[in-house]
Amino acid sequence: MRINTRDELEIRRKEYAASLKTQKKQILICAGTGCVAGGSLNIYARMQEILMERGVRCSLVLEREPHGDSVGLKKSGCHGFCEMGPLLRIEPAGFLYVRVKVEDCEEIIEESIVNDHVIERLVYHDQQGKAYEKQDDIPFYKQQTRVALEDCGRINAESIKEYIAVGGYHAVAKALFDMTPQQIVDEISEASLRGRGGGGFPTGRKWAQVLAQKEEEKYIVCNGDEGDPGAFMDRSMMEGDPHRVIEGMLIAGIATGAHYGYIYVRAEYPLAVERLQTAINKAIEKGLLGKNILNSGFDFDLKISQGAGAFVCGEGSALTASIEGNRGMPRVKPPRTVEKGLFEKPTVLNNVETYCNVPPIINKGAKWYKTIGPDKNHGTKAFALTGNVMNTGLIEVPMGTPLRKVIFDIGGGVKGGGFKAVQIGGPSGGCLCINPTEDHLDLHLDFDSLKKVGAMIGSGGLVVMNDKSCMVEVARFFMNFTQNESCGKCIPCREGTKRMLELLNDICEGRGTMQHITLLEELAETISATALCGLGKTAASPVVSTMKYFREEYLAHVVEKKCPSGQCKALVTLKIDPKLCKGCSKCAKVCPVGAISGEIKKPFTIDTKKCIKCGACKEGCNFHAIKEV
């Protein structure tokens, strides 16, 4: 049913909140991509079955006039602790169950829903074996500050009623009736909100520029083309709290006088597209999108535009080209997007997380927002913590949080070896590390501090690497990515990245010389200075930063022809230790190229000229006699 006025929204909010309260207990099952892959939807179905069998009143949706108490069963957005999925939370007790299986459902209902007991074996245990009953006590959660992800994982991701019940769309009403467009822009500027997509451009300034444009037709675009490998913050927000994204965009529309919006979502996120589409449909039904929103006279239409697999479309002008139905290639700027963006009209283009920060700023004010994070870098930042780290997952911390706290306190430390480096900012970013001259672990994670050390926050992917990772190989990996994704419009990026990749391949495969290193440096400089778009300009960053901090590793590859971490297979030689070899001939049988020979019961040998270093012999040896040297 349509909500026609601001007062009606308030009445409805109270109704929904009261209805939510009659759910004396709530089972929140994580339905983010990660937990769904782990089988969380089967758990949801089984829970529903059991509740029905047992005749427990269960509500799957909020009822307008609830008939007494019930148990709320809901699919929520990402809880963040992906490593431990599928996750299930019981409210109001706050129990968090990890690695839940379908077989556990019966016991959960019996113990934690019918009774109030916690099931010890399902709660999170840290490495020392300490059990944590409640989510909020777990170190992973305890040290986070959630603003953009506030409701993600706490409400039903598919329910507009629950979003309204927890205060959703209140900021839209406030922006429509209590503020002028200029006041909204001023509030955002005052909060010093900066773009969360990577660049950190002041959002308020962007909005002010669009507001100042005389054109009638303007657009609000949301960049959900989260292409950085190792990043999934935006995905979780679109999946877990889609109405917040819509609300942020609506406020941007009110502030700048735009009546059309597009959310550009990458094709690899089908669940995000589905949830956003559901959310848009529900918002239209409720009259919170479309004509004459809350009887204010303001119209706003919102559409989803799906990408088709091109990393470069994360760049502003390429993204708008793609929405227009063209090849997604960046163009020369100026004119900038705020003047001539989508369909040549003034356009506000912000990232998903940026929009998610807007409703709380409007609700609570810039003054509140500025209490979080250091000067000029206010607010929080969501990070996707991945790679060789104990607690992989989605986190949100105040800007300026030291890296050490993120990796060791929240992340639980490094997995499978000692700490070597963190790659931040994806293929445009750099690495942070500890070596005799630098210690980045105490570095504060914010726009300005990272810039000083040649890295960037990017969209917020943090990939932790242990001491078994080869940094030259990591640089090669990123260059391979950038080269694949180069759109080919400008020569520095198209040809330059190709040459850099060839040089890095040479180094990893043992053909490197000192000249390769000089050439890499030269090319990096040229590409950065001359490429057309931001992606090209930063394409060399992973190489530059690994060369700066891990130069000795490059030299080992080039001069000694050795890979210190043993990752570059071409630089490894396989040898049989004659003391350990029993002469069983198993290795000779598995060798695909016949490089191993010997007499039974005497040590075998490998012909290094024939050996292709596949490692089959090493894997098959029962006596661990084959070593990489």
Add this chain to the structure above:
Amino acid sequence: MEAKDQKVLNEILESHDYNQTAVIAILQDIQKVYRYLPEEMLCYIAKKLHLSEAKVYGVATFYENFSLEPKGKYIIKICDGTACHVRQSTAILQEIRSLLGVTAEKPTTEDMMFTVETVSCLGACGLAPVCTVNDVVHAAMTPEKARELIKELKDKEVVRKVAADED
């Protein structure tokens, strides 16, 4: 092009109001039905949208997700994003490729059953390394799990074939 294919295309075009700017969405819809973009269909929609064939071809070849070659029934995508890469996704790719006898240059099996591709990042980094089979995510893969997965898919096909033969 057969009449029934024309009907499918017309319906797709209709649902996008013959809007030129929706060409990417239209191509996506066509690919959903046919699993690739047949050349004659590109020409057909170019005509209907009043776009040049070059323009439609340009869009179809720019984006990674579009394929001008027929793909297998099961599209297996192995993620090689940073998080998966540092958790040894390459070994899984090699295992699956060798099991199915496909390569980077020839990604589809002769019987049109499987297509093996890599993808830069699926955003399921928490579960690394991952792969998807027709968009269903399989988490924390190992070469052993990959072998089981392929076996499972192949067995399913055998059962289906037997059932079809019996009918």
